Amino acid sequence: MPEVPDEELVVALRGGELAAFDRLYARYERRLYGYIRRIVGESAVADDLFQDTFLKVLRDRSYDPARGRFAPWLFAVARNACLMAQRSERSHASLRERAEAQLRPAEAAPPDARLGEAARVQAAMAALPEAQRQLILLKQLGELSYREIAGLMGVAEGTIKSRLHAATQAFRRLLTEGGSADEL
Amino acid sequence: MNCEECDASLIDYAYDELAPEPRRAVTRHLAECAACAVAYCRLRADLDGALQAAHEAPPPAVRQRLRAEVERAFRPSWWRRGLALVQRPVPAYAVLAALVLPAALWLVRASGRDDPASATSPRVRGYDAAAPPLIHRPIL
Numbered sequence: 001m002p003e004v005p006d007e008e009l010v011v012a013l014r015g016g017e018l019a020a021f022d023r024l025y026a027r028y029e030r031r032l033y034g035y036i037r038r039i040v041g042e043s044a045v046a047d048d049l050f051q052d053t054f055l056k057v058l059r060d061r062s063y064d065p066a067r068g069r070f071a072p073w074l075f076a077v078a079r080n081a082c083l084m085a086q087r088s089e090r091s092h093a094s095l096r097e098r099a100e101a102q103l104r105p106a107e108a109a110p111p112d113a114r115l116g117e118a119a120r121v122q123a124a125m126a127a128l129p130e131a132q133r134q135l136i137l138l139k140q141l142g143e144l145s146y147r148e149i150a151g152l153m154g155v156a157e158g159t160i161k162s163r164l165h166a167a168t169q170a171f172r173r174l175l176t177e178g179g180s181a182d183e184l
Numbered sequence: 185m186n187c188e189e190c191d192a193s194l195i196d197y198a199y200d201e202l203a204p205e206p207r208r209a210v211t212r213h214l215a216e217c218a219a220c221a222v223a224y225c226r227l228r229a230d231l232d233g234a235l236q237a238a239h240e241a242p243p244p245a246v247r248q249r250l251r252a253e254v255e256r257a258f259r260p261s262w263w264r265r266g267l268a269l270v271q272r273p274v275p276a277y278a279v280l281a282a283l284v285l286p287a288a289l290w291l292v293r294a295s296g297r298d299d300p301a302s303a304t305s306p307r308v309r310g311y312d313a314a315a316p317p318l319i320h321r322p323i324l
């Protein structure tokens with residue numbers, strides 16, 4: 001049976017079919033929450049942003065399912081909410097420090113052969129500059145196309161393509177550097 | 185396509201951003217060239233690892249809160265729900281049956297009381313009052 005598109009589920013939900021929400025939620029909970037967590041770090045902040053983002057996109061009629069895909073809209077709203085939260089956070093620096101400390105379990109300790117693969121990947125992601133991390137997350141978790149990311153960030157598609165190539169290569173370099181410690 | 189061209193397209197290929205024709209060319213090259221196939225597998229593994237590590241489920245309480253909010257915002261009013269129920273074919277029959285059945289039962293019972301023959305006939309057919317209760321009958 002073909003999967004019901006996200007956009008149809010949004011229409012159904014707005015028509016009062018609550019089961020449509022459950023299906024949308026199951027599709028996006030881990031992807032959207034993972035994205036927000038990797039940007040803002042702090043879980044209490046992420047919880048609120050996650051809830052606000054979901055509600056805003058579903059409730060706010062400025063998203064019209066007939067005119068565009070759901071995922072880019074959802075991640076665009078999430079990205080803006082994260083940026084606003086980061087800006088409004090007075091202790092921005094300390095928030096980032098805490099976020100990075102939470103997401104970089106390997107950094108405090110010396111390279112450890114026992115470090116799991118998942119932790120190694122997370123450490124490499126956390127070590128990326130935020131702009132590069134954003135791009136990889138939007139591509140991977142958001143499953144957005146170069147064009148959709150370009151539209152969301154207001155830059156040319158070619159620019160996104162070359163930046164995403166650079167980000168991917170930087171991520172793999174960090175992963176290899178971390179990985180080389182395992183072989184010692 | 186040679187190895188250099190393949191290597192330059194590998195990230196776009198992994199991100200599913202190639203047009204159909206270049207995509208086919210990369211697929212063909214990967215099928216023929218072990219070195220590029222290994223390079224692609226490594227890239228794929230790194231990207232899949234990044235994806236897996238980035239996935240994270242929110243705490244259950246967050247889901248409950250959000251579900252309650254969604255319910256408040258989108259739950260249709262009682263008259264809309266009633267209308268939807270009647271508009272659906274199967275529940276419509278159920279509503280009809282719910283209305284008709286009690287009336288039919290009442291009619292049957294009422295007509296049974298009026299029939300004098302039914303008052304004298306035994307209520308349970310095949311019941312033999314002279315037979316001993318089951319418990320006193322020999323089993324074999």
Ligand SMILES: [Zn+2]
Pocket residue numbers: 186187188190213217218219220221
């Ligand atoms: Zn090759």
